[in-house]
Amino acid sequence: MKRAFFDRHADIVARDLIGVDLRFDGVGGLIVEAESYDPEDPASHSYGWRMTERNRTMFGPPGHAYVYRSYGIHWCLNFTCKDVSAVLIRALEPRHGIETMRKRRGTDDIAKLCSGPGRLCQALAVTRAQDGMSLLKPPFAMREAREAAKVRRSVRIGITKAPDALRRFTMAGSEFLSRRV
DNA sequence: CGATAGATCGGCT
DNA sequence: GCCGATCTATCGC
Numbered sequence: 001m002k003r004a005f006f007d008r009h010a011d012i013v014a015r016d017l018i019g020v021d022l023r024f025d026g027v028g029g030l031i032v033e034a035e036s037y038d039p040e041d042p043a044s045h046s047y048g049w050r051m052t053e054r055n056r057t058m059f060g061p062p063g064h065a066y067v068y069r070s071y072g073i074h075w076c077l078n079f080t081c082k083d084v085s086a087v088l089i090r091a092l093e094p095r096h097g098i099e100t101m102r103k104r105r106g107t108d109d110i111a112k113l114c115s116g117p118g119r120l121c122q123a124l125a126v127t128r129a130q131d132g133m134s135l136l137k138p139p140f141a142m143r144e145a146r147e148a149a150k151v152r153r154s155v156r157i158g159i160t161k162a163p164d165a166l167r168r169f170t171m172a173g174s175e176f177l178s179r180r181v
Numbered sequence: 182c183g184a185t186a187g188a189t190c191g192g193c194t
Numbered sequence: 195g196c197c198g199a200t201c202t203a204t205c206g207c
Contacts, residue, residue: 035199043199054191072189074200087198118200159199178200 001135001142005054006063010036010085014169015153017079017087019145026099028041029114031089032171033178035156037078039176042161046084057132058086065140069129074118077126079135090157090168091115092175094123116178134136154181 014036022047037044056064066078070097078086092114101123150172
């Protein structure tokens with residue numbers, strides 16, 4: 001994956017991420033669900049261009065991991081994009097290191113390994129330690145989709161602000177989404 | 182099944 | 195203090 005891939009708006013990047021193979025330390029799978037956020041968006045951490053200690057990575061260069069703590073318990077992985085926009089990675093189709101994911105997640109249910117932003121971070125062992133890391137080099141590895149995936153667009157999950165924005169992108173027919181479209 | 186309470190952190194009002 | 199880009203356990207039907 002080239003840096004130019006991320007040097008576009010999160011809406012475009014999120015769409016193109018569907019079907020991409022993502023690994024962290026060799027563990028991962030295909031991205032099947034992602035959401036886009038930007039400074040104009042009330043649901044975004046970068047809303048109003050206000051930089052804080054938590055969201056500072058979003059204001060940095062595209063192509064980096066922005067990891068934040070959610071509800072005091074879970075970690076969520078985002079990819080930084082152009083103009084302080086970002087893509088929240090919400091679900092993977094497990095492909096690599098499935099046994100490792102099972103151990104970390106404490107379940108054998110393959111549909112629950114990476115189906116949700118908190119779950120996939122636990123499965124890949126992504127934490128605050130990865131915040132600010134480049135996605136273009138190890139331990140991250142990304143490979144473009146072999147063929148263009150069929151992508152669906154719908155409303156985002158679990159937010160209260162701007163609930164009607166069509167900024168959730170999913171792989172059509174995937175069994176590994178955090179929720180049905 | 183579906184609904185809901187509870188865990189627990191950081192940033193804001 | 196309060197709320198959230200969440201997940202799990204545990205209810206009740």
